[in-house]
Amino acid sequence: MEIENLSFPEAVKKVAEMEHLDVDAKYFADAAPATKESSEQKQLIDLNEQAVKLYHHILMNTKIGQPALDYLHKRGMTDETIVTYQLGYAPSQRLVKPFFDQRQVDYQLLRKSGLFSEGQDGSLRDRFVDRVMYPIRNANGQTVGFSGRLLSTDSDMPKYLNSPETELFNKRKILFNLDFARPNIRSKQPALLFEGFMDVITAFQAGIKSGIASMGTSLTEQQIYDIQRITREVIVCYDGDAPGQKAIKRAIDAFKETNHQLDLKVVSIPDGMDPDEFIRNRGGDKFQALLKNAQSPIDFELNFLKKQSNLQSEDGQAAYIAAALKLVATVSSGISRDLYLNRLAEEFSIDKEVLKQQLAPMIRRTATQRPVISAPVAPAQAVNQTPRPSDKVAVAQMQLLNRMLHNHDVWLKVQGTPGFAFVDEQYQMLYLLAEGYFAKFDDYNVATFSNMITEDSLQSLLIDIEMINLPQEPSPMEIDNDLDVIMRKAPVESELKQKQAELNQAAKIGDVDKQRQLMVDILKLEQQKRTKEQA
Template sequence: MATRIPEDVIESVRGSVNIADVVGQYVQLKKSGKNLFGLCPFHEEKTPSFSVNEEKQIFHCFSCGRGGNVFKFLMELNNISFPEAVIQVADDANITIADEYKQTDSSPVNSEFGQLIGLYEDAAKLYHHVLMNTQVGEAALDYLHKRGLDDETIATFDIGFAPGEGLLKPFFEERHVDYQLLRSSGLFIENQDGQLRDRFSNRVMFTIRNASGKVIAFSGRLLHKDPDAPKYLNSPETKIFHKSDTLFNFDLARKEIRKADSVILFEGFMDVIAAYSAGVKNGIASMGTSLTSDQIGILQRITSTLYVSYDGDDAGQNATHRALSLISDQSNMNLGVVQMPEGLDPDEYLRKYDAEHFRAVYEGAKETPVGFALRYLARGRNLDNPSDQLTYLTEVLKIVAGVQSPVEQDLYLNQLADRFGVEKGSLKQQLAEVRQTRAATVVPGEQQTPVDTPTPVKQLVREPDHLDRIERAERLLLHRMLTDQSVWLHVTANQDFNFVHDQYQTLFLMAQGFKQTHAELQIAAFLDYVNDDELQRTLIEITEQPSVTRDDMDDVNDCMHLIMNQAPIEELIRQKNLAMIEAKRLNNHDLQNQLTLELVNLYKQKQAMKNA
């Protein structure tokens, strides 16, 4: 069992990384004021409200309220424990963590999520072993080698083989894995008698991993044709696998996507793997025929550009057209198309030529969405026939009319004039008529409106509307105390001081405890000390309030006066008003008269304090 990670090790890991570098692997961040902003990875949005504060080393979403330090970010994003987050940050930053602090394969994992991950990790290792080291896997290994994959690539993608005979069931039964866990794993098919059998049989196994690189599913390809079985068989949805928000190879491609500031969407797993082996490592594939809104959101958060690179056949071209339409409707990404020469799919092109030629295509042969549309609309038409020419030009000009850039529009008109031998002036005249008679058609993938820019920090940072004067004073004072040591000393010098509301008093007491063992209160470190989600959220909200730059203590004294003197009176007024409601319900006139006198006196005291 792993040993608890010491606090000094945790602080060393946290202090060795910049939260912006870690978050930036998942979110495309842009500077706005003092902070960095991007699209929140925890909910869908089109205007960035997710903030990273490098000075405090914390993140905070002003829309959904999530916030914390670098460890909390990974815990929330990847559904992992605190120790796992510390180890992941350390591994990504090449910081050595002693093995005694790492959870071993034999260590117990309490959550069902963790147990399912463990099953899939073990299954992937077993499938890979069968492929690489057994006689029964030789045919599958030969197949992969013929497809151009070497052993290093096979290992990188954890490709394996599921033989015909049941393999996983006896393997897990021997390890006394709980039957109900096996049932819910998706690795087995259950018959009417409750008996389990392996879901995958005689299939090359492609491993599906989440963004953290953990195995969560498989896609099995038949090794030999079987008319009664699907060519590809995917894992069903489970507690750890949802195909709508999973992207094949995203764990390996993420850093390359950020580096290139672009992602390439391939049609199949083999295309992604072939591209990776050729040095094009920013490729991913969806888990179905088209991208989902969740998958589009994941990609939009880390890059501004997406290229579609589907097969060159009719099905692939139709899929490209649908993908461009879908993505342009749901994102602000700049889109393009990379078309393999000779109508080949990427995997076929690499096998026919070599890695150098393959990379050259992706470095240069990029097509705009309008360029693709011009080519796509020409399919199935006889463009030597005047009737087809006129129909084609009419449809194409509707698309060109949607292009906002005059230069780009002029380029397409030149191409059309040269191709069909017509006067450019005639095309411009007809184009003007199209724009007058109807709203410009939005071209799939063509940017029509400016990309949303981060809202200025001053517009985003605000206190909740429901707070009263006392609570606003408490939040302001706690903010000053946590960010200014002189204010902390000034307030704590008054031994009678306490906050009114429990959450602020709790944070105050926890800060006192933290300061006894730490020379400096750093918010990122204090967040680990505050081991409660709601308190952490409150702390983030308070520390992200606009900074107060006054050097004097007048505002601090005002807050203390309000909390220590007016707050008790306001609480008494609240209690008396509640009692008045009850007295009226009981029709007790004597009590109503008494409470009225008491309330008058309390309001006089409150007014006197305001005037003091």
């Protein structure tokens, strides 16, 4: 499952085939039905694979492909690398449509492939013209799309052109080179996050084989989730120029929004170069040295902030220090915060105690906003945390659902509790999905259950639940305490939601008296809620 990114049933089937074992087909009937959709997707993948071979043949074996091959050689790419990545060339002559016409490929399939542009009369023409072609593979190594780099320099066409969104290709979900990089990342190499295909390929050619890249978009939650599934170490290696530095800042913010538990670091390429250029000019060894000296996100953000600030004026310095303290407040280690304060105090000749006084309320605000248990962490790294009062309900829900999934006696006990419901909708949804799971299966398997979940947010929550650090066996007191916390909170929370909905409706129709009464009711319920939280 992990190595080839397969579902649990698919992994069972694959291993059975490898070992020549017979497994009754009925076990896979529900998991992977041979639907028209899945059959069509296989046909589209086959279509893309044929296009890869055609583009690659034109590049390597024809005169019309020679300029494109010369371009790649000038970029420092060897024939071995070109073959490894199956790079190709889409010529100006538009040969792809006639190629598939000769093979009598279904017209509707060609329309859905993303390889062609459609005219108003329904006619199809090659989408990619005079472009060096980079096949885009999914995590299983199947070609799902292309990115074409324009060869001509005097054209007003876009420099890069990607396949359109298709049944197979969603650029927000794809990480370029993940299939090649994953074995290297699993062998304890950090995942290197690049901006462009050439960065990844040049690094690979130089022996740096754990590089991946997003598809010309800002990093997405799905891509971060896919990275977290295979590693705990990520180094962001974007371009060293101003746009590249801004892109690094966006990437750091994207990681923050997922509440990740990754060891995230940042490399700043000197002299405004991109990684491809740096490796070609200065060598892979020098780039490896940059990786070894990668800085923390906070260090990068402080430097980035400094470049955006006017430190020549007192107002500019004050604004920078205030913004820097906000960043320092997000650092969980007290020792690290103290070191950053020392640096600020020395740099601006400010009394450290003054900085501490300004920092203290920021730390308190950050602490109340920081979740107790965030994105997935490896079990060996998980740490028991003492929850704050405001986190009691979240922790109780997480602990109880973990116990319910892994212990059938706890499941039966909770199901037999009259009026039980989780407070938060996400936990309740997982609970309902688990009911459906246990209706089909006797024993709990996280991979099988995970395959039943389609929403990314619920997948992430399940990972969080699985990764919390709990004693091996639950005690009756633990279960009763969690139930008590949830049950005391649930009725008030439910009534609050109902009253808020009524208030919104009263506001729509302009019923002022009703709004006034409902506001009183909501205030009373909020007071009850706070009293119960403090109990």
